[in-house]
Amino acid sequence: MPQLTTTVPKEYVHRASLAEVFLTGCTAQGDLRFTLTGQWPRAHTLFSSPDGRSHDPLQVAETFRQAGMFLAHAELGVPLGHHFVMWNLNYTTFLENLRIGPHPTDFEMDARCTDVTYSGRRVSKLHMEFEIRRDGTTLAHAAGHFSAITPGVYARLRASRPERDDSAAPFTPPDLPPMTPASVGRHSPADVALTPTADSTRWMLTPDLNHPILFDHAGDHLPGMVLLEGARQAACSLAAPLVMRPSSAATYFHRYAELDRPCWIEVDRLSAEHCDLMTVRVVGRQDGEPVFTSTMTGPVQDW
Numbered sequence: 001m002p003q004l005t006t007t008v009p010k011e012y013v014h015r016a017s018l019a020e021v022f023l024t025g026c027t028a029q030g031d032l033r034f035t036l037t038g039q040w041p042r043a044h045t046l047f048s049s050p051d052g053r054s055h056d057p058l059q060v061a062e063t064f065r066q067a068g069m070f071l072a073h074a075e076l077g078v079p080l081g082h083h084f085v086m087w088n089l090n091y092t093t094f095l096e097n098l099r100i101g102p103h104p105t106d107f108e109m110d111a112r113c114t115d116v117t118y119s120g121r122r123v124s125k126l127h128m129e130f131e132i133r134r135d136g137t138t139l140a141h142a143a144g145h146f147s148a149i150t151p152g153v154y155a156r157l158r159a160s161r162p163e164r165d166d167s168a169a170p171f172t173p174p175d176l177p178p179m180t181p182a183s184v185g186r187h188s189p190a191d192v193a194l195t196p197t198a199d200s201t202r203w204m205l206t207p208d209l210n211h212p213i214l215f216d217h218a219g220d221h222l223p224g225m226v227l228l229e230g231a232r233q234a235a236c237s238l239a240a241p242l243v244m245r246p247s248s249a250a251t252y253f254h255r256y257a258e259l260d261r262p263c264w265i266e267v268d269r270l271s272a273e274h275c276d277l278m279t280v281r282v283v284g285r286q287d288g289e290p291v292f293t294s295t296m297t298g299p300v301q302d303w
Contacts, residue, residue: 005039011080012073013066016217022063023070032113034075036067040105046191046213050243050303055098055105057140057246057298058232061091062225064130064142067111072148076113076123083154084146085253086224091142092248095299098139107134115145124148161220161258179203182303185236185243193230194237194265201270203237205230205263205284222257224292230265231282231294238267239300244278251294261286269295276300 007021015021023038040047040055040063047059065086072078109132117125124147131141149157179192186192190211194203207214207226214226228251235244257263269281278300284291 008070008074012070014069014084014217015066017212020213020216021066022059023066026070026074028075032116034071034111034113036070036109036111038063038107038109040107042100042104045188049098049245050185050187050301053100054095055100057091057093057095057098057249058225058228060093060098060132060140061089061142061228061249063109063132064089064091064140064144065225067109067130068128068144068146071111071113071128072123072126072146076116076126077121078123078148081151083149083151085149087145087147088250088252089142089144089224090250091140093140094138095245095247097134097137105134107132107139109133122148122150158220158256161256161260179233179237183237183240184233185240186233192233193226194233196237201238201267203230203234203265205257205265209259220256221259222263224251224253227251227253227257227284227292228294230263230284231280231292231296234265234267234282235278235280235296235298238270238280239278242300243303244280244296244300245298246296247298249294249296251292253292254290255286257284257291258286263291 005024008023010018010021013021023036025037027035029035047056049056109130112129113126115127116123127145129143132139176196179194179196181187181189181192184192184194190208193207195206196203209215232246264285266283267280268283271279276299279297281295283293
């Protein structure tokens with residue numbers, strides 16, 4: 001019988017939709033090193049370049065997130081039902097290698113777990129390093145730091161926080177029109193995650209809480225990938241009518257972004273490396289406190 005290919009269990013990567021699972025397998029190499037396989041579709045409704053001809057750097061970031069969750073559950077023994085805190089995720093992609101070919105993109109990923117901390121016999125904290133390749137060519141590398149929290153501890157930490165439901169609605173500042181998709185580097189109005197303010201470097205984060213990808217499953221806070229998307233859209237807004245592709249980003253998560261309070265997205269540093277490369281430092285705040293910071297660098301291009 002030929003070897004058959006399927007995705008890894010969706011529960012291991014904290015996804016509800018099988019279509020959003022990008023990993024297909026894993027082989028342990030010893031010494032907390034692993035080789036994973038996966039596939040990206042040729043077309044994705046959210047993760048695509050503006051011209052549709054390349055994979056999105058944020059799809060790479062989502063793939064690294066999935067790899068961290070999968071390894072913690074499947075290889076390091078963190079039980080299903082435990083919650084994860086992603087403290088940071090730093091990635092660098094090589095945009096010229098992210099071009100979409102005539103077939104779905106099959107990739108391999110090397111992962112190494114370091115600085116593993118145990119609580120009894122259970123993994124509680126770990127650092128991971130990743131490199132992703134296609135046909136031997138490096139597409140990206142990344143590193144991230146995660147914590148695993150038991151259901152009981154998480155319930156105590158989050159006892160007062162409501163879960164998202166179908167009746168939830170994002171905050172919207174009064175008397176201000178929504179951003180157009182093109183002004184934030186998107187094609188669909190449903191993907192716009194920002195609402196403008198009177199300050200051109202400050203927005204309110206207002207994603208559609210029923211978005212099928214950004215909110216793939218229920219939760220009691222804004223997911224980290226939603227914060228990254230908000231940061232990317234802020235950078236694109238500053239570059240409009242051009243679009244900025246975040247080829248690299250260093251993101252640090254300081255606290256949960258709550259669903260029931262406004263989250264403000266602010267650019268507090270902007271620099272141009274040269275005429276077509278931009279670096280932006282984006283800060284998300286709630287109640288005057290930082291929720292996350294993300295420093296993104298990438299080319300500024302036509303659509």
